[in-house]
Amino acid sequence: VVLVAANPHREAEHMSPRAVDERLLGRAHEPRNERLYRRMRFIRRFEETLLGLFEQGELNGTTHACIGQEANCVAVMEHLREGDHIFSNHRCHGHYLAHSGDAFGLLTEIMGKDAGICRGLGGSQHICAPGFKSNGVQGGIVPAAAGIALASKLAGADAISTVFIGDGTLGEGVVYESLNVAALWALPLLVVCEDNAWAQSTPVSANLAGSMRRRFGAFGIPVREIDSTDVIELDDAAGAEIAALREHSGPRVLLIHTYRLCHHSKNDDDRPAAEVEARWLVEPLALHGKRLTESDRRAIDADVEAGLADVVATARASS
Amino acid sequence: MIFARELGAALRACLEKDPRVILLGEDIVDPYGGAFKVTRGLSTDFPDRVRSTPISEGAIVGLSAGLALAGWRPIAEIMFGDFLTLTFDQVVNHITKYEAMYAGQATCPVIIRTPSGGHRGYGPTHSQSLEKHFVGVPHLKVLAASLVHDPGSILDGLLAKSAPALYIEHKLLYPENLTLPQHGRVGDLLATTESALGEPPTVCLSAVPRERCELTVLAYGYQATLAARVVQRLAVEEEIFAELLVPSQISPMDWSPVENSVRATGALLTVEEGTEGWSWGTEAAAVISRTLFGRLRQPVEVVASKPDIIPSSKQKESNMLVGAERIDAAIRKAAA
Numbered sequence: 001v002v003l004v005a006a007n008p009h010r011e012a013e014h015m016s017p018r019a020v021d022e023r024l025l026g027r028a029h030e031p032r033n034e035r036l037y038r039r040m041r042f043i044r045r046f047e048e049t050l051l052g053l054f055e056q057g058e059l060n061g062t063t064h065a066c067i068g069q070e071a072n073c074v075a076v077m078e079h080l081r082e083g084d085h086i087f088s089n090h091r092c093h094g095h096y097l098a099h100s101g102d103a104f105g106l107l108t109e110i111m112g113k114d115a116g117i118c119r120g121l122g123g124s125q126h127i128c129a130p131g132f133k134s135n136g137v138q139g140g141i142v143p144a145a146a147g148i149a150l151a152s153k154l155a156g157a158d159a160i161s162t163v164f165i166g167d168g169t170l171g172e173g174v175v176y177e178s179l180n181v182a183a184l185w186a187l188p189l190l191v192v193c194e195d196n197a198w199a200q201s202t203p204v205s206a207n208l209a210g211s212m213r214r215r216f217g218a219f220g221i222p223v224r225e226i227d228s229t230d231v232i233e234l235d236d237a238a239g240a241e242i243a244a245l246r247e248h249s250g251p252r253v254l255l256i257h258t259y260r261l262c263h264h265s266k267n268d269d270d271r272p273a274a275e276v277e278a279r280w281l282v283e284p285l286a287l288h289g290k291r292l293t294e295s296d297r298r299a300i301d302a303d304v305e306a307g308l309a310d311v312v313a314t315a316r317a318s319s
Numbered sequence: 320m321i322f323a324r325e326l327g328a329a330l331r332a333c334l335e336k337d338p339r340v341i342l343l344g345e346d347i348v349d350p351y352g353g354a355f356k357v358t359r360g361l362s363t364d365f366p367d368r369v370r371s372t373p374i375s376e377g378a379i380v381g382l383s384a385g386l387a388l389a390g391w392r393p394i395a396e397i398m399f400g401d402f403l404t405l406t407f408d409q410v411v412n413h414i415t416k417y418e419a420m421y422a423g424q425a426t427c428p429v430i431i432r433t434p435s436g437g438h439r440g441y442g443p444t445h446s447q448s449l450e451k452h453f454v455g456v457p458h459l460k461v462l463a464a465s466l467v468h469d470p471g472s473i474l475d476g477l478l479a480k481s482a483p484a485l486y487i488e489h490k491l492l493y494p495e496n497l498t499l500p501q502h503g504r505v506g507d508l509l510a511t512t513e514s515a516l517g518e519p520p521t522v523c524l525s526a527v528p529r530e531r532c533e534l535t536v537l538a539y540g541y542q543a544t545l546a547a548r549v550v551q552r553l554a555v556e557e558e559i560f561a562e563l564l565v566p567s568q569i570s571p572m573d574w575s576p577v578e579n580s581v582r583a584t585g586a587l588l589t590v591e592e593g594t595e596g597w598s599w600g601t602e603a604a605a606v607i608s609r610t611l612f613g614r615l616r617q618p619v620e621v622v623a624s625k626p627d628i629i630p631s632s633k634q635k636e637s638n639m640l641v642g643a644e645r646i647d648a649a650i651r652k653a654a655a
Contacts, residue, residue: 085389119422128421133388137412143378144413147385147393154341154367154391161385174408177378184373 023307025101033291036078036231038300040070040284043094045304046103047262049312050093050110054266059110063124066094068229068261071284072194073098075234076162076254079242083159085152087145088134090125095164099132103308107315115318139165139172142191146178149187149251160188160245168199170208170215179251183219186249190242191216193253196260201270216253227257229284232291322466323493327357329471330394334365337392337478341368343379344396354398355434355493376405383429384414392478393429400435400487401447414483415458426481430474436489436541436592437640442631448540448593448624450487454570455602460484461570463539466498467505467522468567476519489541489592508551508563513576519567521576526554534561534654535580536646537603538590539569545643546590549650559654561588569599574606581611588620588653592641595623622649 022028024042026035047065054063066073073094080086080099088095096106102117109116110124117127125136135141145163152159169175170193182189193216199207216223222244226237234256241254259279263269269276280286289297320328333340342358348371352359362369372379376397383393397403403410410431417427437446454461460482462473477484500510505524514520524547525532538546543565553559562580566572581587587607589600600621607619624640 117422118420118424121422122420126416126420128417128424133417133421133425135413135416137408140381140408140413143381143409144385144388146378147382147387148389149385150382151386151389151391174375174377174381177373177375178381180373181375181378181382 020101021103021307021310023303024103033288034296034300036074036235037285037288037292037297038304039074039098040231040288041300041304042103042307043070043073043097044285045308046097046106047093049308050107051262051266060112061110061123062265063110064091064265065262066091066260068259068279068283069194069196070094071229071231071234071288072192072256072258075231075238076192076242078235079239080160080162082131083157084131085145085148085159085161086132087141087161087163088127088132089138089141089164089166089169090136091166092125092127092134096127096129096132096134100129102129103311104315105129107311108318111315113315113318115315139169139175142175143178143181146182146187146189149182149189150185152188153185158246160190160242162190162192164192164194166193166199167195167197167204167212168202168207170212171199179216179219179221182251183221187251188245188249189251190245191251191253193255195255195257197257198260198264198271200264201268213255216255221251221253223253223255225255225257229258229282229287231284231288321494321496322464322470323355323357325497326464326470326488327359327361329474330358331361331364332471333394333474333478334361334368339390339392340478341370341386341391341393342396343370343372343383343393345372345374345379345398347371347396353396355490357493358396376402377409380406380409380429380431381413383431384409384417384427387414387427387429388417388425395429395431397431397433399445400433400449401444403431403433403449403453403485406431407452410453410459410483410485411456415456418481419458427483428481429483430477430486431484432486432488434490434493435487436491437629437636438491438642440631440633440636443628446629446636448487448489448591450485450569451591451593451598453485454599456570458482459570460568462486462519462568463566464488464492465522465540465543465565465567466492466495467500467510467524467543467565468519469497469499473519473567476517487540491541492544495544505547506551508547513579515573515575518573521564521566521573523562523564523576523580524550525560525562526551527560529562529580529583532560532562532584534586534588534650535577535584536561536563536588536590536650537566537577538563539566540592542590542592542641542646546646549643549646553647553650557651559650561650561654572603572606574610577603577607578610581607582614585614585616586653587615588622588649590622590641590646590649592624594626595621596626598623617653620649620653622646
C-alpha cells in the first residue's frame with residue numbers, strides 16, 4: 001500500500017504561494033532561544049492583532065485565542081517533521097502558526113476571503129493544510145488522529161500523529177474510545193493535553209473528577225506531566241516524548257498544565273482578576289524573554305511587528 | 320446466492336481489488352464473522368485489513384475518518400443500525416464536513432454499512448430504521464440494499480468516488496436470494512432500469528407496461544421486497560396495476576425516474592419502514608407535488624411506521640411496523 005495525503009497535488013499547489021516570512025518564523029541559523037522567543041512573540045502578536053481587528057469590526061464570527069499558551073505550540077512543533085500529522089481544535093491558531101508560519105493564509109481565512117487557507121469556508125476553527133487539520137467539535141477529531149496513526153502504522157511509515165486537546169475535552173466520551181483503541185493497537189499517537197485550568201467559564205474543579213493523569217494511565221498509556229509555561233522546559237519535555245514515541249510503539253500523552261490569559265472567545269471572561277494577573281507574571285514570553293538580551297529581544301519584536309503589519313496590509317488588500 | 324453471502328463476496332472482492340480497503344467493526348473477525356455473518360472468512364484471508372474493534376461506534380467511524388483522510392478506503396460495520404446514533408457526530412460534524420469546509424483539500428470517503436429494520440422481534444433498540452435522520456445530511460450518500468441491486472456494483476460505485484456513504488442493509492434481506500433484473504424481468508414482473516450517469520440505477524417493476532399503470536409506488540430495501548409481492552398479487556388477483564420503483568440511493572435522490580413514472584401514472588405512494596413524519600416519503604411528496612402538481616390526480620400518499628417504539632412482542636411489532644397488509648391496503652385505496 002502506498003500512502004498518500006488526500007489530493008497531494010492540490011495541497012502542493014496550495015503551499016506554493018505561501019512563502020514563510022523569516023521575520024515571523026526565524027532567521028537562518030538563529031540560536032534556539034531566539035527562534036523560540038520569536039515564534040511565541042509571533043503567535044502572541046497575531047492573536048492580539050486578531051482581537052484588535054475584531055474590536056474594530058473588521059472581522060466577523062468568532063475566535064479563540066491562545067494567549068498564554070504559546071510555549072506549548074512552539075515546543076511541540078520543534079520536534080515534528082514532514083509526514084507527521086497534526087490535529088487541533090477550536091483554539092488552533094498557535095498550533096497552525098507554529099507549524100506553518102502562514103499568518104497570511106490564516107488571517108485571510110478568518111477574514112472570509114478566497115485567499116484564505118480554506119477559501120474562507122472554514123474560518124478560525126476549521127483549518128486544513130498539508131499535515132494539519134482542525135475542527136471545532138470537542139474531542140471529535142481524536143479518533144481521526146488515531147485513524148491516521150493506524151494508517152501510518154499499516155503502511156510501515158515512521159510518521160506520528162499528534163492531537164491537541166484541552167482539559168475540557170476530557171469530558172467527551174469519544175476521547176476514551178480513541179485512547180482505548182490507540183493503546184490496544186499500539187498506534188503512534190501523541191496526545192497533547194493542554195490543561196489551561198478553565199473550560200470556557202467552568203473551572204477544572206467543577207469539570208473533572210479524579211486524576212487527569214490517571215485517566216490516561218488507566219489505558220496503560222505513558223504520561224509525561226509538566227506544570228510549566230517555560231518554553232525550554234516544554235521543548236525538552238516534548239522532545240523526549242516525541243523521541244520516545246518514534247522509538248517505541250504505542251500512544252503517549254504529554255499533559256501540560258498551563259493557563260489561558262485571554263478570554264475563552266471574545267468578551268466572555270469572568271475569572272477572578274487576581275488569578276489572571278498572577279499568571280501574567282509567569283507568562284511564556286516574560287519567562288523566556290529574560291534569556292535574551294534586551295537588544296535582541298527588541299530586534300525580534302520589531303521584526304514581528306513589521307512582518308505582521310505586512311500580513312495585515314496584504315490580507316486587507318486581498319480578495 | 321443469499322444476499323448476506325453476495326455482500327460478503329462483494330466485500331472480499333473489494334479487499335482483493337483495492338489494497339486501500341480496510342474493514343472495521345465489532346465482532347467481525349473469524350470465527351464469529353459478524354453478528355449477521357456478512358464478513359465471515361474475510362479476516363482469515365486479510366488479517367491486517369479486517370479488524371474487530373472494541374464496542375465504540377464513535378471511534379469505529381472516527382478511526383475510519385482518519386484512515387480515509389490518509390488515503391485508505393475504510394468500510395465500517397455498525398452492528399445494528401440503531402447504534403448509528405453513536406456515530407452521528409462523526410458523520411455530521413466530521414466526515415461529511417471535511418472536503419467541503421477544507422475547500423476540497425481533503426477527502427473523507429468513509430463507507431458505513433449497517434443492518435437495520437424490524438420484523439424480527441428484537442425490540443425497541445435493535446429493530447429501527449433510523450435512516451430518516453441521515454437522509455438530507457449534506458455531502459452524505461445514503462443507500463439502501465435491496466434484492467434487485469447487486470451489492471458488488473454498489474460498493475464498486477462508492478469506491479470509485481470520494482463521497483462518504485451510509486449503506487443500509489435490512490436484516491430480512493440477508494437470508495433472501497438476490498433477484499436481479501434479467502432479460503427485462505424480475506420474476507413475473509417486467510423490469511427496467513433508469514439511472515443518471517455513474518449512479519446506481521432505480522429499478523422499475525410492473526406487471527404491465529408503465530402506460531397502463533394507475534399508480535407509482537416508491538419503496539426501498541426490504542419494504543421494496545414486500546411491495547413487489549403486493550404489486551404482483553394485486554395485478555393478478557385484482558387487476559390493480561401499479562409500477563414499483565426501487566432506488567438504491569435514497570439521498571441525495573435522483574427524482575427523474577420517479578417523475579417519469581408519475582407523469583404516466585398520475586399518482587404516487589411511498590413506502591418506508593421508518594417512523595412517519597419528517598421522513599423520506601414526506602420529502603418525496605414535497606418534491607413531486609412541486610414538480611408534477613398539475614399531473615397528480617390525488618395527493619401523494621406516504622406509508623410509514625407508527626411514531627412509536629418498536630415493541631418486542633411479535634403481534635405488537637407487526638401492528639406498529641409497515642408490512643405487506645398496510646402496503647396492500649394503501650395501494651388499493653390509492654388506486655380506487
